[in-house]
Amino acid sequence: MFIHSVYFWLAKPESDDDRAALKAGLESLRSVDAIHHVEIGVAAPTRRPVIDHTYDFALMMTFTDEAAHDVYQVHPIHLAFVEHCKHLWSRVQIYDVATK
Amino acid sequence: MFIHSVYFWLAKPESDDDRAALKAGLESLRSVDAIHHVEIGVAAPTRRPVIDHTYDFALMMTFTDEAAHDVYQVHPIHLAFVEHCKHLWSRVQIYDVATK
Numbered sequence: 001m002f003i004h005s006v007y008f009w010l011a012k013p014e015s016d017d018d019r020a021a022l023k024a025g026l027e028s029l030r031s032v033d034a035i036h037h038v039e040i041g042v043a044a045p046t047r048r049p050v051i052d053h054t055y056d057f058a059l060m061m062t063f064t065d066e067a068a069h070d071v072y073q074v075h076p077i078h079l080a081f082v083e084h085c086k087h088l089w090s091r092v093q094i095y096d097v098a099t100k
Numbered sequence: 101m102f103i104h105s106v107y108f109w110l111a112k113p114e115s116d117d118d119r120a121a122l123k124a125g126l127e128s129l130r131s132v133d134a135i136h137h138v139e140i141g142v143a144a145p146t147r148r149p150v151i152d153h154t155y156d157f158a159l160m161m162t163f164t165d166e167a168a169h170d171v172y173q174v175h176p177i178h179l180a181f182v183e184h185c186k187h188l189w190s191r192v193q194i195y196d197v198a199t200k
Contacts, residue, residue, distance in 0.1 A: 098145075
């Protein structure tokens with residue numbers, strides 16, 4: 001399995017409109033059929049020094065393999081999301097995990 | 101759902117023994133029944149500036165809710181893992197995500 005986790009920091013976290021727009025953009029990705037499973041969330045209330053809770057949205061996707069992830073990366077729905085939403089974030093942090 | 105993602109950096113990445121010991125410790129966590137689902141993996145081959153691929157192991161767990169995660173945190177199997185393996189890592193980075 002291939003797990004693609006993306007953390008987003010809003011450029012204007014004070015803007016409810018921007019937050020709603022990024023949320024809507026993230027939700028649009030659910031329709032990409034190359035994805036096995038997708039979760040969209042926010043930072044949980046847990047607070048410890050080793051926890052980074054500063055992001056605004058988390059997008060976590062599983063794919064059957066890296067090839068399926070590669071299909072997602074160039075899928076028109078994903079490219080449209082990046083094009084329409086990239087002005088909304090100031091930082092993106094990704095972790096791609098390969099499991100047995 | 102509550103998603104608990106932990107990235108581990110080995111203190112001695114050149115040590116195959118340490119790598120195997122941490123892997124075994126992570127595998128021991130699968131038996132904690134408070135966990136809904138667990139994945140253990142390594143950095144995928146993807147390379148882009150926004151991807152952090154420098155960690156040695158990823159531990160990704162889902163829980164039905166934060167209360168189940170809290171049970172895991174103080175579970176004897178988890179506490180034993182930390183006690184027996186904490187000398188193996190130099191850094192741990194956690195992201196806790198709450199989904200609808």
